[in-house]
Amino acid sequence: MNFELTDEQQQLADSLAKFLNNEYGFEKRKAIVQSPSGLSESVWATFAEMGLTAIALPEADGGFGGGAMDLMAAMEACGEALVVEPLLDNIALAGRLVARAGTEAQRAALLPGLIDGSQRLAFAGLEPGRRYELTPATTSARPEGAGWVLDGSKCVVLGAAGAHRLIVSASTAGGSSLFIVDPQAPGVSLNPSRTVDGLRSADVRLQAVALEADALLGPLNGALPLIDEATDFATALLCADAVGAMKHANDATLDYLKTRKQFGVPIASFQVLQHRMVDMYIQAEQSRSMAILAAAKVDAATDVAERRRAVSMAKVKIADAARQISQESVQLHGGMGMSEELKISHTFRRLTMIAQRFGDADHHLERLAAL
């Protein structure tokens, strides 16, 4: 038993935190969020230089062959800074699907660009009206000639705008399959939007999109276990992201309690506020424990059920804690907590969306029950 980070993990987290401290302050982040692309290419390039895009990919493809444990502390640093660049969508979802399902040619075409930061990917999995369902239904692919024709629509595809390729899940005659789609291809249209927590997403329409045979990624009809695994991997990293955002919420609130004066005294002297702050602190520590468990199990679970169980338990805890910590941090900041001008209101929005992404607590309780 050992809960210490390795030297490499600690160094990465430290240098990333230092970089984000200097280059990703609240004002700089705001400028990025309001920029046309909604992300900073120079920040993305730095992420790639630091190896963030390479860590979880196989060594054979130019990656470092690491796992969620190796990214956990870095994701926490990103969470604390409320990073909006689509790291998770690239390294955990789309990149992982390509690495795990791709042929040598597909991996060679997509992964070097992802690793060096020159090209991004996005995973188009969700469909309108179907909540967190991983099995595609309204998007379908039918064979035509040697290739495929894709029809349907995808929603809330994070990181879609500006992505070099989309990884699209679609129903095929005997199951679910994945396809590599060029967003510029005829029949593909993106309707981009900003998320309430400052990310970029798009709804994707696919109308008679003609694909070559080599657009099929992974086994025909056999994509679901791959999607399930990548989503669990991403959920584990999202939990680490959440722990970082919780840390910011708690640090900022604690600081506010100690400096804000009312009735002639710092409001930190009021026991009713102290106890609520303590409960926020306990929730954050419990969340950290569960994020560690989730990362450990997506890397090394002996079977699928064990992995799912750890991830869903972690997500239940993190969803509950994210809700309590975000709500309480705004409450304890008083009116200032409501203000767009304070980072805490942005952390509130981020934690609120994290609680729901990849399934809220109810979704994961149901998944636990099915195990």
Add this chain to the structure above:
Amino acid sequence: MDLSYSAEEQAFRDEVRAWLAANLPPEIRAKVVNYQHLSKAEFIRWHKILAGKGWSVPHWPVEWGGTGWNITQRYIYDEEFGLAGAPGLPPFGPAMCASVLHRFGTPEQKARYLPRIREGDDFWVQGYSEPGAGSDLAALKCRADRQGDHYVVNGQKIWTTLGHYGDWIFCLVRTDAAAEKRQEGISFLLIDMATPGITVRPLILMDGGHEVNEVFFDDVKVPVENLVFEENKGWTVAKYLLGHERMGSGQVGASKRELAKLRELATREQKNGQPLIDDPRFRDRLSRVEVELAALELTSMRFLDKMRRSGQPPGADVSMLKIRGTEIQQSITELMMQAVGPMAQPFVAVDDGAIDHFTSRLAPRYFNFRKTSIYAGSNEIQRNIIAKMTLGL
């Protein structure tokens, strides 16, 4: 990071588990898993079995009979006790009084008391709380007046757990009523409960059980050599002891066993012709407790790892284990009681055909476990500790 136990630790766990399976008397285990109170004779019997194995006081210095185990082994040992349904030894002697004696006792006091605590010859209880001194312990009034080579003790203690089993009681008493600060006039005394002038009166709790007592002292003569540490410095001793009391309060092993039992119960109970466990309302509440327990276990392991690496006690954060551990225990007792529905209502003191003894204990157990967030420093006091020591509030 590596969340798994090493091969040596796993082997140690197997050893403890196998030994408990072979040596825990079934009738004692049955009482624990059916939520019945143990008699003094049963506690002593179990203590002597453990002492025979050399496992009654694992955490003591080796020269006094400790096992020399590291903190991870001690955690595993405690967890296996909980999983097996083995009663933990009452902490008042082996854990609390002994910790004080190891730290503050004279060589004579150690030689006189420690071996008898280790062997289970003396049953110790704790005399801290008073009617007017609960969370505010320094308000205590029970006084000890020095008269020659004796103190004369007058006053009252309350909530004395297992006081009716006690051979000895360690007490905080006021030796200087005029001290400038309340904390400065307190001393730590060891009192033989056979001394004339001591009266133990049962306090029956709402579960109908006799567990705690009032203890009255009426001109009780206590030899001065029973003073631990210096006169009027008892608060130093008390603070040291309170730190000890919060250790291991998570009760992860026992909660795991009880959650498994709850699942079994909810699988057997029927609702609308289906097992209760398939009712989403019930099932999700149970799952949330399982999630909380997993988080508690991981957090305990993180603290353990930090202690192992730093060689330092865990500090104020250990209070969160007490808070979350007791909240989880209380949730389990509540779900257990609700799982059996109307069968929770009948109160039976002994087996009664229609209702098995376990079922009849579920509501009383729920009543009884409201104590856990009150005792050993209420959960509000634990929050005060974290607020002050960790968060600097």
